[in-house]
Each structure stands twice: as C-alpha cells, then as structure tokens.
Amino acid sequence: MTEVDLHTLTGAYAVGALEDREARDFRRHLTRCEACDQEVRELRETAARLALAVAEVPPVGMRGRVLAALPEVRQLPPEPSATQRSLRRNWRRRLPYYALAACLAGAIASAGIAIQAEHTADRQRDRTALAEHHADQLSTLLTAPDASFRTQGLKGGGTATVVSSARAGQAALVYRDLPKLPDSRVYELWFSRNGTMVPAGLVDSATASGSALLKGRTDGADAVGVTAEPHGGSPVPTSAPLAVLPL
Incomplete structure (x- = not known):
C-alpha cells in the first residue's frame, strides 16, 4: 500500500473499520504523518457529534452496514490547516445533512465491496470510480445551500x-x-x-x-x-x- 493510499484511510481508521493488517500499516503511518493524525482526531470528534445530533434510534444493522462500507468511500488527502478550519465550520452548520450522507455511504459503496471478491483489479477500479462519482454528486447535492x-x-x-x-x-x-x-x-x-x-x-x-x-x-x-x-x-x-x- 502506497503513502497516497494510506492518506485516504483516515475515515475508516477513525471508526475502526480497517482490517488488522491495514490498521497496523496505518498506525505506523500516523507516527510520521502529523496531518493524518490530526484528521483522525477530528473525525472521531465529528463522529461523536453526529451521533448526538441524531435523535432517532437507528435501525438494526445500520451501524454494521455503515462501518463495512466506509473503506470504499473516497477520502480527500489532508488539507492545509486553514482549509481544515473552514471545513469544520461548514460541518457544524450542516451536521443534519452530513448525518444523512453518512448513512447513505453504506448503500452507495456496497456494490464496490462485492466487486473486490468477484472481479479483476481493473474492473474493481472502474466500479469503485463509478461509486465515488455517485458519492461525490450526492454529497454535492446534499450540501447545496438550497437543498x-x-x-x-x-x-x-x-x-x-x-x-x-x-x-x-x-x-x-x-x-x-x-x-x-x-x-x-x-x-x-x-x-x-x-x-x-x-x-x-x-x-x-x-x-x-x-x-x-x-x-x-x-x-x-x-x-x-x-x-x-x-x-x-x-x-x-x-x-x-x-x-x-x-x-
């Protein structure tokens, strides 16, 4: 796994969704990447706030589906600190919409998970790219000011x-x-x-x-x-x- 790949695993690591080998590799990466270490801390804090923002009791099995799907949802590489502060302010304003987006991530990425066990690497990348594009479009729609x-x-x-x-x-x-x-x-x-x-x-x-x-x-x-x-x-x-x- 390359350093670029490791940069994309902050979200999955923050919620404990990585396999043992990936988790070990990522922990070693955190010792030498201050930006990823900071992002993991922020994502864990945000995950806790999202949980408090949702009053409805989640359906049975929702947590497992979301955690299983997170590895297939693309994460952006760490941004400069000024940009991170701006993103955090935007998250606080849009917490209800991000909570819905987090629940949807599992359904959006489920096809990519099945492909890993059934298709070649090339087809995996194609389907994963399609799922990422779908997720990007949906995320943009969910966070639109007039949504x-x-x-x-x-x-x-x-x-x-x-x-x-x-x-x-x-x-x-x-x-x-x-x-x-x-x-x-x-x-x-x-x-x-x-x-x-x-x-x-x-x-x-x-x-x-x-x-x-x-x-x-x-x-x-x-x-x-x-x-x-x-x-x-x-x-x-x-x-x-x-x-x-x-x-």
Whole structure:
C-alpha cells in the first residue's frame, strides 16, 4: 500500500473499520504523518457529534452496514490547516445533512465491496470510480445551500426521500426497505412535468435501501414519481404511482 493510499484511510481508521493488517500499516503511518493524525482526531470528534445530533434510534444493522462500507468511500488527502478550519465550520452548520450522507455511504459503496471478491483489479477500479462519482454528486447535492428534502411512504412498503436543488438542477431519491417486486419488475423514477411523467432512471433492484440520482434536470418538474414497471423500465408508466413526492 502506497503513502497516497494510506492518506485516504483516515475515515475508516477513525471508526475502526480497517482490517488488522491495514490498521497496523496505518498506525505506523500516523507516527510520521502529523496531518493524518490530526484528521483522525477530528473525525472521531465529528463522529461523536453526529451521533448526538441524531435523535432517532437507528435501525438494526445500520451501524454494521455503515462501518463495512466506509473503506470504499473516497477520502480527500489532508488539507492545509486553514482549509481544515473552514471545513469544520461548514460541518457544524450542516451536521443534519452530513448525518444523512453518512448513512447513505453504506448503500452507495456496497456494490464496490462485492466487486473486490468477484472481479479483476481493473474492473474493481472502474466500479469503485463509478461509486465515488455517485458519492461525490450526492454529497454535492446534499450540501447545496438550497437543498430540500421530501419524505413519503410508498404503497406496498418502504419509504423514500427526494433530495433536490433548484440551483444545481438535480435530484436524488434516497430509499429504505423497498419490498422486492415480483415477476422481475423494477422500480422506475419519473419527473412529473405539468402532469406528464418523464422517465428519470431505475432503482437498483439488488438493494432494498440505497440512493439513485435522477437522470435529467429538475427544470420545469414539480414532483418525482415512483412506479413498478416491467424489467428494463417503460417509456410511460404502466401502473399507478407508488409515491409522488413534490419538489
């Protein structure tokens, strides 16, 4: 493992998510890297504050899923101290949104974890890069100054939250406990524009909880719909919406 790789492990080490060998390597790295040592201390402090900021009791298994996924979420190399102070101030202002982002990290990175055991190194890097790109886009959306959140239960079970930013022109669906659909059907997302449903992507049918960035811009859209469609999706809805969440 290179020194550059070690710089990216501060978050995973701070919450004890590294394997024994990686943890030993990183502890040696901390003895010679003051920036990483400082960042680990700050991340542990922030993790404690995030825990206090969330009043709701987390669902069973959430901690394990988040800790297992953290190694796949990209960390930036240590920034100069002035930048770190600026970031800490921003974290304090946006703690509720970062708490949601931390919970989502597990679902975003779960595909990358499975790839490690099943694919070659090249394909691992490709899929990991895709997961990182998704995480970057979602993080930008969650922390947008005008980010809005709409939550609703779905007919048949599960809940969904639409996160949107008019300034960014983007929206994402954060879903939890979606029931598995019968007959190879899939959950499809839609932008509602003046009563017309426009396809905006599919939900990963392999996961009951996770997130999906909607394809296309939010311009002119007044809501996001969720339907159950035949495998591969449909150009127009074939059934009544399971949920319609206003933007």
